[in-house]
Amino acid sequence: MPQWRQGLTKSLHQTRNMPESRYFQLATVDSDGVPHCRTVVFRGITDDNQLIVISDTRSEKFAQLGQKPNAQACWYFSKTREQYRFSCIATLITAVQDADLVSHQWNKLSDAGKKQFLWGEPGTPRQDSSALQVEGDFDQVPSHFCTILFKIEGVDYLNLRGNPQNREWHQKDENGNWVCQSLIP
Ligand SMILES: Cc1cc2nc3c(=O)[nH]c(=O)nc-3n(C[C@H](O)[C@H](O)[C@H](O)COP(=O)(O)O)c2cc1C
Numbered sequence: 001m002p003q004w005r006q007g008l009t010k011s012l013h014q015t016r017n018m019p020e021s022r023y024f025q026l027a028t029v030d031s032d033g034v035p036h037c038r039t040v041v042f043r044g045i046t047d048d049n050q051l052i053v054i055s056d057t058r059s060e061k062f063a064q065l066g067q068k069p070n071a072q073a074c075w076y077f078s079k080t081r082e083q084y085r086f087s088c089i090a091t092l093i094t095a096v097q098d099a100d101l102v103s104h105q106w107n108k109l110s111d112a113g114k115k116q117f118l119w120g121e122p123g124t125p126r127q128d129s130s131a132l133q134v135e136g137d138f139d140q141v142p143s144h145f146c147t148i149l150f151k152i153e154g155v156d157y158l159n160l161r162g163n164p165q166n167r168e169w170h171q172k173d174e175n176g177n178w179v180c181q182s183l184i185p
Pocket of ligand 1: 023036037038039040041042053054055056059060061062122123
């Protein structure tokens, strides 16, 4: 396991009682090069170091990543005062590509979580102030529900604890082995 991943596992363990430590900021760029950033929930990490996120194919991030798969995840653990910035390449996965993965993620959601995918098209005008109607069946994976995998290619790690602070850059060398370079913070 790469050194940065051992660190991430430890950070997640140390903050296991803090739900907000399961959120990170995800940055993408659109076709004009304009950046977009939003919060998403960390749903896990695969054996080959891909962050798992669930989302909606009708969202802007899905379209942006379809055009340009480069993304950055920025994750701050306030309790341990650590920041991880993951340089990633995204793979968009709907039930067409991997029905098992997508239905597994859907089935893990609570009814309240599923509901958020059944309110209609995200980002479109809301017609009136009445409660939104849920359209669809909790037992059936909506076709717009998707999983996005973010393959981690580089890690900029900063730990604010200590004087001086500790910053490291992790990337793979030409043999595919993770190497770490300590940096001036
Ligand atoms: C705490 C929190 C967690 C969120 N988690 C997700 C998530 O896991 N997936 C997702 O698509 N959107 C999530 N959102 C909503 C996004 O931040 C964003 O508003 C939405 O996805 C639309 O973004 P887009 O138009 O840039 O695609 C979350 C928002 C908050 C505040």
